[in-house]
Amino acid sequence: MKTSYNKLIILILIFWSHQYLSAQNWLTDFETAKKIATDGNKKIVLVFSGSDWCAPCIKLEDKIWKSKVFQQYAQEHYVMLRADFPRKKRNKLPKEQQEKNNKLAEMYNPDGYFPYVVILNAEGKVLGTTGFDSHKTPQDYIQLINAM
Numbered sequence: 001m002k003t004s005y006n007k008l009i010i011l012i013l014i015f016w017s018h019q020y021l022s023a024q025n026w027l028t029d030f031e032t033a034k035k036i037a038t039d040g041n042k043k044i045v046l047v048f049s050g051s052d053w054c055a056p057c058i059k060l061e062d063k064i065w066k067s068k069v070f071q072q073y074a075q076e077h078y079v080m081l082r083a084d085f086p087r088k089k090r091n092k093l094p095k096e097q098q099e100k101n102n103k104l105a106e107m108y109n110p111d112g113y114f115p116y117v118v119i120l121n122a123e124g125k126v127l128g129t130t131g132f133d134s135h136k137t138p139q140d141y142i143q144l145i146n147a148m
Helices: 002-021 030-040 055-065 066-077 095-108 138-147
Strands: 043-049 078-082 116-120 128-132
Touching: 002 066, 030 043, 030 078, 030 095, 043 055, 043 095, 055 066, 055 138, 066 138, 078 095, 095 116, 095 138
Parallel strands: 043 078
Antiparallel strands: 043 116, 116 128
């Protein structure tokens, strides 16, 4: 009995670590993102999301950002920056982070679109924008971003 319990624990730990290790590496600070983009000669993918209320944002997260294809490509070519605007009290961001996100929204998303994906160069100049299209695959998003 103890052996099967130990095996179960090991399987759970392996599954959990795989999920953790395959997660997208999101930044939340614009200045840090610009520095990394400059140092690595990468584009910044700025994503405005409502992680706990916006259905298309959640679908974009699940279908594109969490896909192995996109994550592997993004790790080498993009700096991923998230400006999240959760509504539920339990998901409330720290005041400092909310202020940073508000500032990004004033600069790049004044109309408040969600989800809204802004592709920037390392200096913060807009190269293009997009949203969620349920017909696009991770490869389609990679091609779209690279074309900007």
